[in-house]
Amino acid sequence: MQPSAVMPEQQPLRNLDWGKLNFLQTTDTHGWLGGHLTEPSYSADWGDYVSFAQHMRRMADEKGVDLLLVDAGDRVEGNGLYDSSTPKGLYLYDIYRQQDIDIICPGNHELYKGYAVDGEHDHTVPNYQNNYIASNVDYVNSTTRVREPLAPRYRKFKTKNQGIEVVAFGFLFNFREANITNSLVQTVEDTVKEEWFQQAIREDPDVFVVNGHVGVEMSEFNNTLYRAIRDVNPETPIVFLGGHVHVRNATMYDERAIAVASGRYFETIGWVSMDGPLKREKTPSPRPHDTGKITFSRRYIDTNVLGFYHHTGLTKETFDTERGKNTTAMITAAREAMDLEEFFGCAPQSYWMTRYPYGDKNNIYTFLEQELLAEIAVFKERVDVPRLVLINTGALRFDIFEGRFTRDSMVNMCPFTNGWVYIPDMPYADAKHVADVLLHWEDWFPDQSRQYLMLLGIPTCELNARRETFIAPRDAMKLSGRAAGQVQLSGSDYKILPGHTTVDGMGSDGDDTIHETYSYYTPPSVVTTEVGIQERETPEKVDFVFISFMKKHVLSVFKNLNSTYGEDDMKDYGEYKLDGGIYDWVRMHWSQDC
Numbered sequence: 001m002q003p004s005a006v007m008p009e010q011q012p013l014r015n016l017d018w019g020k021l022n023f024l025q026t027t028d029t030h031g032w033l034g035g036h037l038t039e040p041s042y043s044a045d046w047g048d049y050v051s052f053a054q055h056m057r058r059m060a061d062e063k064g065v066d067l068l069l070v071d072a073g074d075r076v077e078g079n080g081l082y083d084s085s086t087p088k089g090l091y092l093y094d095i096y097r098q099q100d101i102d103i104i105c106p107g108n109h110e111l112y113k114g115y116a117v118d119g120e121h122d123h124t125v126p127n128y129q130n131n132y133i134a135s136n137v138d139y140v141n142s143t144t145r146v147r148e149p150l151a152p153r154y155r156k157f158k159t160k161n162q163g164i165e166v167v168a169f170g171f172l173f174n175f176r177e178a179n180i181t182n183s184l185v186q187t188v189e190d191t192v193k194e195e196w197f198q199q200a201i202r203e204d205p206d207v208f209v210v211n212g213h214v215g216v217e218m219s220e221f222n223n224t225l226y227r228a229i230r231d232v233n234p235e236t237p238i239v240f241l242g243g244h245v246h247v248r249n250a251t252m253y254d255e256r257a258i259a260v261a262s263g264r265y266f267e268t269i270g271w272v273s274m275d276g277p278l279k280r281e282k283t284p285s286p287r288p289h290d291t292g293k294i295t296f297s298r299r300y301i302d303t304n305v306l307g308f309y310h311h312t313g314l315t316k317e318t319f320d321t322e323r324g325k326n327t328t329a330m331i332t333a334a335r336e337a338m339d340l341e342e343f344f345g346c347a348p349q350s351y352w353m354t355r356y357p358y359g360d361k362n363n364i365y366t367f368l369e370q371e372l373l374a375e376i377a378v379f380k381e382r383v384d385v386p387r388l389v390l391i392n393t394g395a396l397r398f399d400i401f402e403g404r405f406t407r408d409s410m411v412n413m414c415p416f417t418n419g420w421v422y423i424p425d426m427p428y429a430d431a432k433h434v435a436d437v438l439l440h441w442e443d444w445f446p447d448q449s450r451q452y453l454m455l456l457g458i459p460t461c462e463l464n465a466r467r468e469t470f471i472a473p474r475d476a477m478k479l480s481g482r483a484a485g486q487v488q489l490s491g492s493d494y495k496i497l498p499g500h501t502t503v504d505g506m507g508s509d510g511d512d513t514i515h516e517t518y519s520y521y522t523p524p525s526v527v528t529t530e531v532g533i534q535e536r537e538t539p540e541k542v543d544f545v546f547i548s549f550m551k552k553h554v555l556s557v558f559k560n561l562n563s564t565y566g567e568d569d570m571k572d573y574g575e576y577k578l579d580g581g582i583y584d585w586v587r588m589h590w591s592q593d594c
């Protein structure tokens with residue numbers, strides 16, 4: 001743990017079921033390798049995970065079974081440990097590589113910026129050599145424009161103890177709208193037609209492992225890849241290890257195919273185990289599968305040291321390994337070098353992405369709309385022109401906690417450096433119309449709505465994945481005026497604290513830690529604010545200002561509405577960047593100490 005991280009509290013835990021083949025999975029860590037310093041349930045760091053994995057590998061050896069470590073991408077963007085260095089990732093790649101990972105692939109965040117693609121190509125791919133798999137992502141050399149696979153397309157290997165033959169892939173969902181030009185993503189549909197893939201699915205392994213930056217309910221996994229593999233291999237067990245959607249989720253595609261994804265931001269380490277007749281005899285050829293039952297199990301391990309001690313049977317005194325401790329020290333040194341605890345201001349209250357409804361004063365998007373937007377989208381030359389400002393809610397990616405707001409909190413909340421663009425002197429009614437279409441896309445274009453939003457990524461995908469409101473019993477009690485607090489299990493020292501309470505396609509027993517649930521409210525896809533516009537006297541023309549990330553979405557609305565507006569009408573709205581604007585706002589409004 002990092003020196004300033006809070007200690008976890010003892011909470012009731014479910015055990016891990018071991019099988020012949022077991023996996024520890026991370027995904028969407030987004031740079032959070034220092035852990036969640038102020039959240040006890042997730043306060044372990046990457047060094048603790050290194051120690052944990054070393055012990056788990058030893059335990060696997062002692063049991064004579066196998067353990068594979070897998071990561072499904074989006075390792076960058078979203079935490080100071082990556083974003084606050086120049087160049088970005090200066091410390092992250094070395095810290096990351098301290099963990100031995102057997103199967104690793106890229107996510108979309110590795111492909112938004114040219115330097116991030118180069119970071120993969122120059123650091124992560126060589127750090128993991130043949131374990132890095134890029135089944136449908138190419139690297140394009142910026143100077144020569146030569147295109148080559150970012151890494152090998154697939155990997156065939158035998159596990160250490162059981163000798164199970166594995167064919168492993170590493171896919172990225174069909175992310176083609178926003179990747180930068182030194183990367184190239186081929187659709188999964190086109191990739192499965194390629195000769196190398198057709199050969200790979202005929203390698204006749206004991207198990208297929210499809211690692212992918214793909215949600216377990218996305219068609220790239222549950223339709224295209226599942227069908228392609230299953231059609232040729234009716235009996236072979238398949239393990240899909242996904243990500244991208246930032247939620248804990250698991251489902252069985254059939255009795256011999258499981259799909260699991262393990263959340264976001266290093267809050268979760270996924271555990272998947274499979275047991276039964278996995279390994280087949282060497283002869284005859286073709287080797288028939290023992291069609292005996294394969295059992296699967298999944299757990300979502302909260303990233304804290306008390307859980308790690310429990311699952312390894314160790315204690316504070318016996319848990320840390322040399323390598324784990326060194327990794328923790330590397331993180332501490334990097335955090336200090338980047339001054340991630342630098343005080344920017346004092347947040348007077350917490351602001352939540354989903355725990356309070358949009359419109360409530362505790363909701364971060366209400367805060368964005370009512371407090372921030374008018375002051376962070378400013379262009380001195382046009383300051384007197386009334387403006388309608390629009391931003392996608394995906395721009396804010398983490399809650400703000402009451403109290404010290406540091407360099408770290410800033411990047412956690414918003415790592416994006418996008419600027420603002422505008423269409424000058426646009427008819428007010430037209431600007432309102434575009435905003436309305438982006439907000440209610442589903443009503444305007446019902447045929448293409450959900451998929452469209454998902455593909456273009458207006459909100460983050462976790463906000464798109466879960467649409468229904470859920471009011472937690474504790475909040476319901478508060479609403480009805482009754483008192484509520486932490487639940488004490490009778491006769492034990494355990495408290496039930498708020499945290500992840502997952503219901504997935506396999507039931508409600510996936511979380512290793514038994515938590516009290518949070519309320520959940522889906523935010524809108526965009527928020528807008530009007531500056532210099534009176535409700536009773538609306539101007540004929542306004543500046544329509546929006547975050548540059550939304551350019552393609554706005555263009556798409558124009559196209560759908562057969563509007564004559566196009567890219568040539570969009571101009572830079574000053575030089576303010578999103579992150580810099582928020583920084584200045586915090587300095588100005590939250591300057592008091594705490």
Ligand SMILES: O=c1ccn([C@@H]2O[C@H](COP(=O)(O)O)[C@@H](O)[C@H]2O)c(=O)[nH]1
Pocket residue numbers: 074108109112244392393394395396416417418456457458459460461462549
């Ligand atoms: O410049 C950017 C890049 C991304 N976003 C938002 O982030 C999500 C993608 O992040 P995931 O972690 O893959 O969900 C994208 O959909 C946008 O909402 C952004 O706002 N600006």
